[in-house]
Amino acid sequence: MEKIGFIGAGSMAEAIIAGLIKDGIFQPEQVIVANRSNSKRLEELSTKYGIKTTQNKKELAEESSIIVLAMKPKDVKAGTDGIQGEIDQKLIVSVLAGISIDTMKRIFGNQAAIIRAMPNTSATIAKSATAIAASENVTMNQIKKCQTLFEAIGICKLVDESQLDAVTGLSGSGPAYVYFLAEAMEKAASEMGLDSDVAKELIAQTLLGASEMIASSDKSPSQLRKEVSSPNGTTEAGIKVLQEKGVKDALISCVKRSCERSNEIKTEFQTALISSNS
Numbered sequence: 001m002e003k004i005g006f007i008g009a010g011s012m013a014e015a016i017i018a019g020l021i022k023d024g025i026f027q028p029e030q031v032i033v034a035n036r037s038n039s040k041r042l043e044e045l046s047t048k049y050g051i052k053t054t055q056n057k058k059e060l061a062e063e064s065s066i067i068v069l070a071m072k073p074k075d076v077k078a079g080t081d082g083i084q085g086e087i088d089q090k091l092i093v094s095v096l097a098g099i100s101i102d103t104m105k106r107i108f109g110n111q112a113a114i115i116r117a118m119p120n121t122s123a124t125i126a127k128s129a130t131a132i133a134a135s136e137n138v139t140m141n142q143i144k145k146c147q148t149l150f151e152a153i154g155i156c157k158l159v160d161e162s163q164l165d166a167v168t169g170l171s172g173s174g175p176a177y178v179y180f181l182a183e184a185m186e187k188a189a190s191e192m193g194l195d196s197d198v199a200k201e202l203i204a205q206t207l208l209g210a211s212e213m214i215a216s217s218d219k220s221p222s223q224l225r226k227e228v229s230s231p232n233g234t235t236e237a238g239i240k241v242l243q244e245k246g247v248k249d250a251l252i253s254c255v256k257r258s259c260e261r262s263n264e265i266k267t268e269f270q271t272a273l274i275s276s277n278s
Contacts, residue, residue, distance in 0.1 A: 001030060004149075005064030007057050007079050008071035009035040009045055012095055015123035016068065019152030021049055022126075034060045035071070036079070061086035066145070069094040073269065077276065080107050087112055091142045093149070095119060097168065098265035101135045101161055103273055113138045115146050118164055118172045119153065128154030129171040133161035165266070169259030177254060178207065 004026055006013045013033065020026045028050035034057045035042060042053035054060055061067055061083040071079040073096045084107065092114045094104060104114045115138055119130040130150040134143055143158060150156035159167060182203050189199035214221055229235045242248070 002026075002066075003030045003032060003064045004066040004068065005032040005034065005060040006068045006070050007034050007060065007083075008069065008075075009033050009038065009041045009053075010070060010072075011121075012119065012123060013068065013070040014045060015126075015128070015153055016070075016095075016119075016149065017045070017049055017051065019123070019126055020149065021051075023152045025148060025152055032060045032064060036075070058082050058086060061090075064090065066091045066093060066149075069096055071096070073098055073265075076103075076269075077107070077273065084108055089113075091115065091138070091146070093117055093146055097172065098262060098269055100266050100270060101133065103266075103270045105135070106270075106273055111137055113142060115143070116161060116164060117146070117150060118167050119150060120172050121175050123153040126153050129174070130154060130156045131159045131164060131167040131171070132156060133159055133164050165259045165262040168262035169255045169257070172262075173255075173258045177251065182207065 004020070006017065017031055017033070020031065021028055029052070031049070031051040032054060033042060033045055033051060034054050036055070039055065042055070045051060046053045057079070067083070067087065067090055069076065069079065069092065076096055076099055087108055090113070092104065092108060092112055094114065095117050097118070099116070101114050101116055104116075105112060108114065112135070114135040115132050116134075117130055117132045119128040122128045123130075128150070130153070132143075132146055132150065134146075147156045147158065185203045186196070186199055189203070190196065194202075210224075213224055217224060219227075225239070229239055
C-alpha cells in the first residue's frame, strides 16, 4: 500500500492532507506526518483526519513512497538529517519557498527524484494556484502523481524551475496583493459611511465574481475592464484615478520585486548550506 509522508505539520501540510483525503486520493491510513517537537499538533491532526503521526522522521521515510517536505525553510537541514539513506526510488516533494532543486540535491544526492512546488495560502480552502518543477530524475508518472496531489487543493501547472521565482512573485505572494486591494476598498467604504459587514460581503463577492469572469471568459482582463467602463461613467472616473496614481506600474513593480526576493532567498539558502557543509 503506497503511503505519503509529511515532514512538517503546519497549515500547508494540513491543507494538502485535507484535500488528498477528501478527494479519496489517499486514505487516512496511507498518510503519515512527523514534526520535530510539537506532539500536541500531531495529536490534533491524528484526531481530526485519522492519520498516523510520529516524531521519528526516519520511520516516516522508510514507510513512505512520497515524502513531502513542509517544514519551515530555515529548518530544512535539521528536518532532513538522517533520512538521506531512505529516499532511494522515492519521490521528494518540497513546498519550501526559496529552496532550489540544486540545494535539495546537495542534501539528498544527484540521483534523487525531486519536485519543487509553489502553492499559495488559498490551499486551505482548496483554491491554491500551484506550480511545480521537476529534477531530471523524476519520471512522467511521478509528475502526474504530483499534479494529482496539488489538484486536490486547486489547480497545478508544470513549469521549468527557472520560472518558479516568477510564480512566487505572481501567485505565491499574490493573495496578499488581493488582500491589500480589499483593505483599500474597505477603508474607502468606511469613509463613505457603509456598514463594515455589508462592505466586506460586497467586496468579497465583487472580487470573487471578477475572478470567476477571468477564469471562465476567453477575454483578457483588459477587455473585461473596458466592457465595464462606460464613457464618462463611474467606472471610467475611478480607473482614471488609478492611472493617475500609477497603480498599474506599482503592481507590476510589486510582483517583480517579490520575484527578485525569491531569487535572493534561494541564493542565501544555497550559500548557507554550502558553508555549513564545508
